[in-house]
Amino acid sequence: MGAGGGTTVMTVRGSAESVEARLAAGRLRSPCCSAALARWGWARRRVVAVPAGPEEFCPRRGKCRHCGKRMCCCLRFCGSDAGMARW
Numbered sequence: 786m787g788a789g790g791g792t793t794v795m796t797v798r799g800s801a802e803s804v805e806a807r808l809a810a811g812r813l814r815s816p817c818c819s820a821a822l823a824r825w826g827w828a829r830r831r832v833v834a835v836p837a838g839p840e841e842f843c844p845r846r847g848k849c850r851h852c853g854k855r856m857c858c859c860l861r862f863c864g865s866d867a868g869m870a871r872w
């Protein structure tokens with residue numbers, strides 16, 4: 786397993802379903818070029834701490850359609866930074 790070099794972690798609001806829908810619609814923008822993100826598989830399942838306790842999820846990966854840079858879409862739970870996982 787590599788260290789994930791070159792992958793940018795971006796924080797997105799909303800549920801996993803909401804992220805998926807926005808990704809599919811090309812409405813998530815890359816932080817590098819503000820271009821639409823293309824779907825690019827899934828990151829490994831991991832556990833994040835949320836106010837309600839640990840929760841498992843698979844972060845979505847996206848790729849910038851402009852420069853091809855890969856992103857890992859980190860969910861921001863409950864609109865708070867308190868539950869942010871370290872990547």
Ligand SMILES: [Zn+2]
Nearest residue numbers: 817818849852
């Ligand atoms: Zn880009």
